[in-house]
Amino acid sequence: MERVDLEVGYGETLALVGESGAGKSTTLLEVMALAAPRHGRIEVLGRDVSALSRAEARRMRAVVQYVPQDPMSSLDPRLPVGDIVAEPLLVQRWPADRVAARVAEVLGLVGLRPRDASAYPHRFSGGQRQRIALARALAVEPELLLLDEPVSALDVSVRAGILDLLRRLREDPGPACLFVSHDLGAVRHIADRVAVLHSGRVxxxxxxxxxxxxxxxxxxxxxxxxxxxxxxxxxxxxxxxxxxxxxxxxxxxxxxxxxxxxxxxxxxxxxxxxxxxxxxxxxxxxxxxxxxxxxxxxxxxxxxxxxx
Known part of the structure; x- marks a missing residue:
């Protein structure tokens, strides 16, 4: 990666587009690592990530959340949905009573029912699993949301529902979003700005x-x-x-x-x-x-x- 100069404001969605191998997902992972890059500088919430202590990096992970392309790969099949969504809250040591209330709240936010909390991931469709992944990412009220091709594996009707959900989150106003996609129609639908990446360069x-x-x-x-x-x-x-x-x-x-x-x-x-x-x-x-x-x-x- 070189000459990747990006800035995402709070409540804004920046789409990162380009061919396969251009470096889009690599860019997301560099930000998600919250570690000093080999070259250049990464700032999250105005902080240079290379200067973060271990404790500061741990706290920072609460405000930077990642939604992968394949949600099933990130959902533990041994846990019910409620526990999956609660997991980042417990890691951040939220009080137990607030965890239960937040899980119910965020499941409703992404269009799932309260009783879905007791079901396991294999019981859900691909679009519902993507909603579960979004619920888990949103549970800790992140300030930066990293979305890696979140609708590419979904059929047209399900994709439209997820895109509408992402657009509504933007209007809240929601967190800053860095959205990777091959789908330029999806980019037009939900993004405020776009950065075109080619061979590791914007x-x-x-x-x-x-x-x-x-x-x-x-x-x-x-x-x-x-x-x-x-x-x-x-x-x-x-x-x-x-x-x-x-x-x-x-x-x-x-x-x-x-x-x-x-x-x-x-x-x-x-x-x-x-x-x-x-x-x-x-x-x-x-x-x-x-x-x-x-x-x-x-x-x-x-x-x-x-x-x-």
Whole structure:
């Protein structure tokens, strides 16, 4: 991972999108570890995690919660749902009377019934298990919620229910959310802002609507062009007519330049001096700034004037 510059405000949902292997889940795990990263700096609630004592890190884990892609892998099949949801509360030493009340409250919040507390995980559907995982994460009233593809394994109707639940949690206002997804429709539905990750680097970020409607980085344009739509003629995002053969440079290769250039349609149309710039200069962060909170790490972003 390199050049991953993210900031999530309280009550805000930031979506992290990109192809498989781009580094999305790795980013979540780096934050969840609450330990000094090999490079750079991670702050949670204004605290540098590398400076936390063991006791401080333990307390911090109460405010940073993680919801995995496969909920069943994180639910102990030997425990009833009530005990699963209560587990983080007990770890944080909540009083017993508050634990029982909070379990009932949070089960209702995610759309489960009080009697579900006595049932075991194998009795529930995939969507219900995802609600259980959300209930456990929300039980300790976290301030940062990390969501790793929480709807990717669900069918369409169940996915819609989980997305509506996540959107309602946002309106509460709920915790800050860092939401990893391949599903750009889901991102449009629940996220406030989006960061596009390619080969371990954030290449574009901004409000969901402005990035989706006016993508500047060629990689963002390629992601959006790959989304199937009922009427392609009605889509405002232009598609690239020719994509050169070959894939992006691997991490560590071509570190002196843009890692996307080997499969960038725009690169093939550049003149000699412009090509040299892409080959030798890593696009900065931000390379092109387009208003508050919007930037594109590209020397020649689509539809924007080059900044020299």
């Amino acid at each position: 290449v574009e970020t901004g409000g969901v609507r402005e990035v989706f409607e006016r993508p500047g980085h060629p990689y963002t344009r390629a992601l959006l062009a790959a989304v199937p739509v009922p009427d392609p003629a009605a889509v405002a995002v232009p598609t690239e007519s020719s994509v050169p053969r070959g894939g992006p440079l691997a991490v560590g290769e071509g570190a002196a330049g843009c890692r996307f250039r080997t499969c960038c349609p725009a690169f093939t149309r550049l003149e000699g001096g412009q090509r040299v710039r892409c080959e030798r200069e890593v696009p900065g962060v931000p390379d092109i700034s387009v208003g508050r909170g919007r930037w594109i790490a590209c020397h020649f972003p689509a539809g924007l004037v080059e900044r020299r």
